[in-house]
Amino acid sequence: MRNNPRVNKYLFTDIYISKEDQKKWYRKLLRDKKHFVFIAFDDVPVGYGQVKNIDYITHSCELGFCIAPEYQGKGYGTMLIKELIEYAVKELDVHRLYLEAFTDNEKAIKLYKKCGFKKEKILHERIFKDGSFKDVVVMSIIRGKTENRAD
């Protein structure tokens, strides 16, 4: 899915992932207590969500999402994000959840706002992608505080 250009243009890395790379990554992931990947299923796999950079000291983690192009716009992203927020809060007792997106990824930003994330800051020219440096927005949910935060 990450190799699909319709998905990859929104991701921060643009390397081609081979089957062997994928297996290596998967084996590493099995031992990693700070990074979990969840596959979204509706009879078939439709996408995946990641809970990563889990910090058990500061009670924070980063989220990331991908829905396969043919399944986008059907509500799967919304369901997956809500599930992972609940998982992070209830199972990992996370206080601050954050994520990052290109500032021109309007669809993702709209979705994140809908799910309660607030804009925190812009990281200017943070990622080199497709020949230029791109701005990234950091968004977060802070438990118990989000309702009162400006966006």
Ligand SMILES: CC(C)(COP(=O)(O)OP(=O)(O)OC[C@H]1O[C@@H](n2cnc3c(N)ncnc32)[C@H](O)[C@@H]1OP(=O)(O)O)[C@@H](O)C(=O)NCCC(=O)NCCS
């Ligand atoms: C971003 C992504 C995860 C959203 O998943 P999805 O299953 O398509 O999302 P949903 O169908 O649940 O739609 C969620 C919201 O996105 C927004 N949205 C959906 N399609 C949109 C469009 N064409 N234009 C603008 N906003 C749109 C809407 O706010 C929508 O909520 P609403 O229907 O209640 O208004 C998915 O598009 C994706 O994987 N994109 C490529 C990879 C990516 O950008 N990942 C995030 C990197 S930070």
